[in-house]
Amino acid sequence: MMKNQMIDVHEVPSPIRWFALSFQHLFAMFGATILVPILTGLSPSIALLSSGLGTIAYLIITKGKIPAYLGSSFAFIAPIITISNSEGVGAAMFGALLAGVLYGIVALLIYNFGLDWINRLLPPVVIGPVIIVIGLGLAGVAVDMAMNMHIDGNTVYSLKNFLVALATLSIAIIASTILRGFFNVIPILLGIVGGYVIALLVGIVDLTPIYIADTFALPTFTTPVVSWKAALIMVPVALVTITEHIGHLMVQGSIMDRDLVKDPGLHRSLLGDGVATAIASLIGGPPNTTYGENIGVMAITRVYSVFVIGGAAIFAMGFAFFGKLGALISTIPTPVMGGVSILLFGIIASTGLRMLVENKIDFSDKRNLVISSVVLVIGIGGAALKFEGIHLEVEGMALATIVGIILNLVLPSTKEEVDSQRQKDKVVDANTVEATV
Template identity: 55%
Template structure:
């Protein structure tokens, strides 16, 4: 691999997709990604009543499956999906995990079926329905729609404003920015990890870290796998399949949005190589695997994409390393509990920067492609996507819900297809 091979290499990256870091650097860079995704990945099972170690295990295995399916060409991490939470909570209450597991498998199989269809008939339609004027605002929405989550993590304690929490978040943000801007060499690749460590130390000093779970945790703890057909008498749960399978079409739009961001960061077109069918296949098989071992469905994580944007370390080896650590730590109770003890303001402070990085890359797409906002068409498409997505608009029909990101993507695609290139008042006589 040479620097002159611009088709396969992004010279702006410190480590490009196929670049392999030294062993010592690999360890630290991978742990940085592990810390970044850990909070969200274990939060989902906690909200629905599952074992967090199972979610950690399934996310690591799912990420490795994704890397295998995409021929190790796409740097992405797959963690627990938030899109299914409401439905999974209902299924857990009425039927228990067996129903959730079948729903996760059904959702994953929807991905697999769509991937097979795209493999057969191609994905050229992606460029037609997702031009820069649609992609840019969608990427902005992906970043800014998470702003409320970052703010709540940074400021709230038990749903109440807490100045101590906010101070820790601002300190974490400040030191991360300083590390990112003023450090050189290897240290410039790990500003997120350094920021988390410094924020954690301050959180310990001000007394907002709870070590009780660390003290109670065992060094070795086997995750409570709930493999289908082993821990209970198998039976079908049609309600789970019917309610969770359609949500896969919603998460697909978010999946494609994340691939768009990665395209921009790495200066590649992953829709064509290795192909959209491979990215969907990897995502789908990851959820199928999660359903079999007892975890929630998985999806690609914006937090880790934010780390890629900030550090310019795009190596798939680093993401694979994070996946391996997730699997290992799922068996080490003390380490899992220690990472889980990182308080929310530390994660919130980091998120201010990470989610903003994602949104900024959406603006770069518009600028780099010289989208003409003197045309009313472009203004209309961008305006609708931004307000629908950032405003938190959603459509709910029973247990089926279109999130703001999915709904804004749908509106953008429709407007792009139906609006003329020029308004009547802009046409030349």
Template identity: 55%
Template sequence: MSDKVLDIHERPQAAKWLVLSLQHMFAMFGATILVPTLVDLSPAIALLTSGIATLVFVLVTRFQVPAYLGSSFAFIAPIIAATNSGGIGSAMIGSMFVALVYALVSLIIWKTGYKWIMKILPPVVVGPVIMVIGLGVAPTAVQMASMIEVDGVQMYSLLHFSAALVTLLTSIVCLMFFRGVISLMPVLIGIVVGYLYSWQIGIINFQPIKDADFIQIPEFLIPGVDYEFVITPTLLAIMVPIAIVTISEHIGHQLVLGRVVERDFIKNPGLNRSLLGDGLGTFISGLLGGPPKTTYGENIGVMAITKVYSVYVIIGAAVFAILFSFLGQVMAAITTIPTAVLGGVSILLFGIIASSGLRMLVDHKVDFGEQRNLVIASIILVIGVGGASVHISETFQVGGMALAAIVGVVLNLVLPGRKNDSLMDETE
């Protein structure tokens, strides 16, 4: 690649555009298909909606923000909880309501500015909640990596665990010993190597690939057709509070992307527009049967390495993601990935999520010598990881990560000694 920086509105030459667009698509591919696989949604729909959501995001932000939207890991536990509560349709409804929260927050920011949201979401709240996201699903990753079901009974399998270890080690090697684009695709490369190893030890059933058509329409989940549109207080309590986390994640990504591209996206096109674009992408995804969306750090990494910030490359990646979602045999191959392989890569991913929360506390120099910070972080962690819940009635309960996020925000607002800590490096 040339060292010349290609700015947001510059168009690369056709061959370079093709290569860069595919790099961006594959950078997000592993994580985007992993989320639906973990929560029993269609990988094809997740890929399709990630492409559509990205195009919507680019349009809403007036072609100013070169960001890719993929599946959000923050919603893994809430989707599982919502599905157990009222079926997979409940998770989709909850996703759409999360999108409405994005829209509401976007409207308030448009009218009043963004500084208020920075104050109610300081690092001492957001960091521990992000840690809860990773730690809360950690037992699931370990179980997936080492357990198989035999006659309805969960049993330990060293053979399957070996596939998880190969996947995990491959991902670690990609992260630690490679530079460039390879280091940005540890999930995808880990899954591919784990898949090949699983094939060699004979734990893959290839029949779904043989049965699939080359071109195949993704399996949509449409409200009123595939499920009843029923809203319950418990559903909203499970899904909606997670917007606290994903909005914080969104702000963080916009700040990092702004530093890479040397632009202030919080001001232009504005946090209100980028949040609205994220929300509309999530709403469309829920409407079609895909998981909630978020901007992806992997794609920011690709831009930092290639020095190509063109929004046209992001558009190309979105188009390729949409096209790939209709390749029936490719999508069928994803469904044959052994659970152990997914568990192996999940051990790394969930750990990185938890560690990123810790990193936020370190980067923002949160002082745990202050009792206030210690109390807030401690309560968030115990409530979130411990799975505490509040049952107000038979039809309304809130717990786990959602309760931890709510309690964290409330404690930050009511405890004395609050400072002007912000997710931004400095308050303007």
């Protein structure tokens, strides 16, 4: 079978093909990017706008050498919900802003000291359980959305809603496991579309907002409000997404057959992600991250053009000002979103398990067992440190991340781990000498 002809980073496709390829990337990110604001109560239009602006900023900072699309980050869903409910959306945006600043600090440290320190600080035995916490910590939210209605402050079970959610979930599962090609890349979007049609048929969709909405409308912006509690909740999560970012960059480099960690450099890529997150926080959008969905599209099409990615970003910004689209998104019933969330949050948790398996974490080693066990229970159980005198609180996933880092640094390593690390250090030293020669 003949492979698709590659379009390299700085190549410009013909206008018609450029349009089609950019629109394809827009669809790949669309479902996931609007899902985050829907679940967290933020504006989908602002999410699209900040996604486009963040992607353009990323392309500029990385000198147009990394064709990565940035969309809403799922890792921040639980923190945004927690902070918005207690402190307000503005406080959540302040936490997101500081998360973006942390990206910049880590980028500066990597530029000056290399990558080895972050691997020691955040090994898979810490990050894997934290990712599991991110997914399972939202399990209750997904199930509640799928089967319950909230009427006048009361929770009422709805069989109709639950059946719609299960149908939505089934469509997403079929798209993810049976369909091939481009449709296999967008199972969440297909699940939402299919679930929406079913919800229309059973009469649980209110189309009134679409009729009364303006065709074009300016999105509603939200500015950050200083909250150090929000900072303590959001900033530790950035440590998790930073490791996710590094993984994405390495995968993309492998697909493109070039070392993106060296050129234009991991520090530039992280800085671009941080700036994108900061931009989003300043206008009221969710934190951004590089998207595996769009990396998958590049792997399938072998189209690496930054002009295609930039085109998708411009499309996203244009959609942000389409009032009818925002109104349409607002009419998606809660059980439809609950159905796709069951799969989505489960996949997030499973990604943490996959990390543990792929890195061959040995749970017969009591050190690994202790770290992962404590992180899981603290994170899923919702443990909290409350400093009432200064009105600060560290809880759930943020506390689990901090505890995991501390345990990893304090608990003595086994002989096998020490030998393995020494061997890695020897390889690094040998490569450094070879590069110098």
